[in-house]
Amino acid sequence: METVTVSPKFQVVIPRALRESLRIRPGQKVQMILYKNRIELIPLQSMKRARGFLKGIDTTIERETDRL
Numbered sequence: 001m002e003t004v005t006v007s008p009k010f011q012v013v014i015p016r017a018l019r020e021s022l023r024i025r026p027g028q029k030v031q032m033i034l035y036k037n038r039i040e041l042i043p044l045q046s047m048k049r050a051r052g053f054l055k056g057i058d059t060t061i062e063r064e065t066d067r068l
Contacts, residue, residue, distance in 0.1 A: 014041070 002015040014024060024030065024043050031042040 002018060004012045004015065006012055018024075022043050029044045031044055033040045033042065
């Protein structure tokens with residue numbers, strides 16, 4: 001767990017270990033979500049990079065009647 005300090009301009013620096021682990025690059029967009037009294041950062045990926053990430057998913061599941 002890393003601790004960061006909020007600057008007077010309400011800015012924080014993402015620690016190097018986390019940036020490298022998540023492959024966050026300068027200029028990359030990150031989505032911020034308030035979840036159960038905490039802030040979560042989700043790195044956004046380009047559509048080109050996300051393409052095919054669901055390859056092989058089982059689509060034969062039984063669906064609810066209102067979802068057909």
